Amino acid sequence: MIEEIRQFITNQAIAFGAKPEAEFHKPYIERNNTGQEALKDNGAYFGFIHPDEDVSGPFHDFSLTIFPNDQGKPWLVCLGIGSSGFKNDYELATYPGLRRLFSQLVDHKGFCKSDFSDIETSLPKTISGHRDLQHIKNTVKTYTKVLPVCQIVDNPESEVGKQTIAAFVAGYAKLRDWPSNSSHRKSLSAALSPFLQMKEAIDxxxxxxxxxxxxxxxxxxxxxxxxxxxxxxxxxxxxxxxxxxxxxxxxxxxxxxxxxxxxxxxxxxxxxxxxxxxxxxxxxxxxxxxxxxxxxxxxxxxxxxxxxxxxxxxxxxxxxxxxxxxxxxxxxxxxxxxxxxxxxxxxxxxxxxxxxxxxxxxxxxxxxxxxLKPKAINIKQFFKDDFARIEDIFNWYASSNELSLQPGQGYFIADSENEMKNRIRYEVFPLIQEYLQEGLMKNSKEEFNNYFSTRIGQSLFE
Known part of the structure; x- marks a missing residue:
């Protein structure tokens, strides 16, 4: 079963834009420590680590880590951090959107830290001492400070289990920026959509x-x-x-x-x-x-x-x-x-x-x-791609308070492409520029600059 789930994860990674066959610039290093001795609650795990890390030994930065077993008992699926701490990912750990994303992938049998840069605080006893994890309690204890997100998966081969694992792979793909085309992004969205807190269509x-x-x-x-x-x-x-x-x-x-x-x-x-x-x-x-x-x-x-x-x-x-x-x-x-x-x-x-x-x-x-929050609307004049791009930047970089700054759907209604470009140039662009000048959304400036440069040929820094 472990090999089947490993292959499932690899297939998901490819669907999300990873190219493990590439000779250079591989998207990840795969670690696999699932020998019989390790499976006896002695640190068995497998998953992906930062592509700049070595194939063995201590490592840094965010990882996709799965703690399996061969006894038919629950697994633990995690966003982990290497025991050597941060080298390249510390800034990423501070992005509100990363926590905002993964917090939606866990339920009552999971856990999400309030601060992903914290590698000093252990897992709460509700997780580390959970009765469903007694068979891997020593393994969990070993890594208890470097697991910002974890979810107990009762049966990884079930539809629900695979859905959870796929969502964690999608979250890791997003933080590593694997998607490079619409097919990748569509696959990633499909994996995350069952977990994202989409508000029901309410009146x-x-x-x-x-x-x-x-x-x-x-x-x-x-x-x-x-x-x-x-x-x-x-x-x-x-x-x-x-x-x-x-x-x-x-x-x-x-x-x-x-x-x-x-x-x-x-x-x-x-x-x-x-x-x-x-x-x-x-x-x-x-x-x-x-x-x-x-x-x-x-x-x-x-x-x-x-x-x-x-x-x-x-x-x-x-x-x-x-x-x-x-x-x-x-x-x-x-x-x-x-x-x-x-x-x-x-x-x-x-x-x-x-x-x-x-x-x-x-x-x-x-x-x-x-x-009232910004939301996509289903009318012909609504430019959903522009709205989605701005929304994505806010979701990833905005603090809880800064989310209240996101331009609403009314900014993205126009009768023509030319009118929409003018709305972006003369309404959205000045608004974002003012936010940045006030010291708001600071970490997102390059994302916004890339969007405006590509969309209307105008840089925020000219």
Missing amino acids: ETEEIINLLTERKYIVLQGPPGTGKTRSAKEVAEKMKAIVFFTQFHAETSFSDFIYGIRPDLGNNELSYIESLGIFTQALKYALEHGKEKVVLVIDEINRANLSNVLGPIFYLFEHKMDSSNVEIEITPGFKVKVLPDNFHVIATMNTADRSLAVVDFALRRRFAWYS
């Missing part, structure tokens, strides 16, 4: 409606181009609600949003008239039309000074406040204790605007938060 509009019904006040947050404002309007339309719309900016004030007075420009003498802000207009409408649903859409809610804009009405947004002894004055002579049940608020927030990323914790407590 986001329905999810938002359900959340809005439960919580009444929500914020749609996400990078530019993810359709936050469009989604807010679509939700209101599906709810058959009356929509009141406003967009916040740095100068938005209480008098704009709630209530103020303004000069009466139609009067020859200086006089003032009251001005009802959009919030007050929407609230009065909701109170006067109790059977109608009202949605107030606040676009770019984090662009204003919210304490100044909301003032005392902030109190009214308390979740599930059925009654109150406190009356809040909205306008002279108009006070309310609670907001009516038919009154809802949908706000939007751009998470890529770093200067405005921090929001008052009191606001966070009063609103529910729904994240």
Whole structure:
């Protein structure tokens, strides 16, 4: 069985772009220590190591390592690190995308370290002492500090077992950059797709409606181009609600949003008239039309000074406040204790605007938060290859916080190739350039530069 799985792994590697028959620049060195003595829980393993390493002895850097047995018991499939530590792969170990990828290949019988560059911390006892690994416990103990990812495979010959092994080979192929054509990339994607956390095809509009019904006040947050404002309007339309719309900016004030007075420009003498802000207009409408649903859409809610804009009405947004002894004055002579049940608020927030990323914790407590992420869409005008390339760079290099910077699908909609090139040149390119200038996505600069140079003949560094 061991030889069959070794051949299976070699075939998978070839499908993903490795060329083991090459005389020079081989993609890997294969190690095979599966003799009878080694199989007696004495360090038996096989797999691939860095192509610059020797065929025997201690080695460095990431490896695809499998701990087998010939007793019909579970195997352990791992992304390992040579006992000599890092020589070429340390920077690779720090890429968030590497951990992000392999963390999706393990289940409850697996483990993924939080830091792949850590070769000092041992495996947790839930793995090293797992009852399914007692037959290789000494072997696992020997390598316990250099196994950032491992997965117990109950039966490597089963369909599920081979699927898991193929996914680990695909992950190793990706980190070694084996794929060189569309066939390789297609095979690699097919091996990974059963494990990647692809969100089921959900109706986001329905999810938002359900959340809005439960919580009444929500914020749609996400990078530019993810359709936050469009989604807010679509939700209101599906709810058959009356929509009141406003967009916040740095100068938005209480008098704009709630209530103020303004000069009466139609009067020859200086006089003032009251001005009802959009919030007050929407609230009065909701109170006067109790059977109608009202949605107030606040676009770019984090662009204003919210304490100044909301003032005392902030109190009214308390979740599930059925009654109150406190009356809040909205306008002279108009006070309310609670907001009516038919009154809802949908706000939007751009998470890529770093200067405005921090929001008052009191606001966070009063609103529910729904994240809209970049996603491929199935329309003729959508340039999926450009979207996929940008997404791949973000997935590999972006930290958790930097993922919120990825341009949304709206950037990749165009009626022609020429229009798409212009969108990349005048919209996507300046956006990425600004990120890099701010010190964001630093490790991805050469990937982005290669993409833009190839796609539009423009370098980030000219």
